[in-house]
Amino acid sequence: MALTKNERRLRIKSRIRKVVSGTETKPRLAVFRSNKEIYAQLVDDVTGKTLAAASSRDKDIAKSKGNKTEVATLVGKSVAEKAMKAGVETISFDRGGYLYHGRVKSLAEGAREAGLKF
Secondary structure, three states, rough: OOOOOHHHHHHHHHHHHHHHHOOOOOOOOEEEEEOOEEEEEEOHHHHHHHEEEEEOHHHHHHHOOOHHHHHHHHHHHHHHHHHHHOOOOEOOOEEEOOOOOHHHHHHHHHHHHHHOEE
């Protein structure tokens, strides 16, 4: 029986999460991508806390004009700036089962431009 797109993504996501986990010094940058929006958050898996988060629905980002890929870059920069304020410089990237391509890639590149190391 064939898997749906979402079932396939969730299988890939569980394989990734076996390997990638976040700590307080090196949190996990988790990405969720819907058809319209993109969300990113820094998670400390040891304590189960979110250290910083950004999305395309944030007021300063939602005002910006551009296509979804350009907005994803802005989200990456925003989450990186919030991470720097929280004292985080290195992260582990969790693409959430999505291909490292398009919006997910531009979010990662935006975070790197703003100073995160991964």
